Amino acid sequence: MSTEHLFDKEAKDKLKELAEGIDIALMETNLIAKQTHMVPMSTKEVDEDGAIWFLSNKDSQHNQNLNIDNELQLIYAKPGDMEFMTIYGQASITSDKAVLKKYYGKMDDTWFEGIDDPNLTAIKVVPKQAYYWDTKFGKFTSFLKMGVGILTGEKQDLGEEGHLKL
Template sequence: MSTKNLYSKEAKEKIKKMAESIDYAMMATDLNNQPFHAVPMSTKEVDDDGNIWFLSNKNSTHNQHIEKENKTQLIYADKGNFEFLSIYGRAHISTDRNRIKELYGSGDDAWFDGEDDPNITAIKVVPEDAHYWDTKNGKVLSLLKMAQGAITGNEPDLGVQGDLKV
């Protein structure tokens, strides 16, 4: 696997492409304690600055943790395409009703009583450190290349990985 670090605009574009296509991330909070708290969260948007947005209940455990200490880790995994993204950053809770309405979709009705539910908050994660693993060929071809590498002893070129500096 080759290494390609991305910076600024390219890094933001890579975060946007991967986070929005994978959609669900495990959001870890309370990082100073073990075990830390982790919950699946659906990515609502990655804005032009590379910030990742989610909707959440103001009474949730992760919101409580963010209010105390906003360090957050996001782990995205698309095992079907062998694509992975890890983002460490700072989470910020917003109660801006206009922003919440922009992020809200019909699928959110499963969690909230409509976009005017008073318990909805938006969480913005500002990336400080990120790393990605992205295959060139998808899962099937990557598995074949791994098998070929195991047989020949040669390291297969499965794709690219690198740091993302926003």
């Protein structure tokens, strides 16, 4: 793996590519305690500023935790494609109708009683630190390259990793 730190627009583009491509993040809250709380969350969007948006229930444990301490960790993993990203950031919770309408979709009816559900909120995560691992080639090609490296003794380009400086 080569190290490639990305900055500004390139960093935001990589963040968007991985977060929206992987979709599901483990959202870890209650970071101030030894026993944190983790829940899988579906990414709605990475906006032009690099903020990541989710929908959530206002009575959920993670919303309660974020109301006490807004720092969180997001962990994205797509092992089949060998893509991974971890993000440390700060969250804010909103019940602004325009925001909720923007992100609400038909599949959200599984968790909510429609756009007017009084428990519907959106979580905006502003990343403060991010790190990614991306093979660029997927698992099969990466394993093939590893095999070639073992057989030939030559170092193979297996992808890149680095900080995303937003």
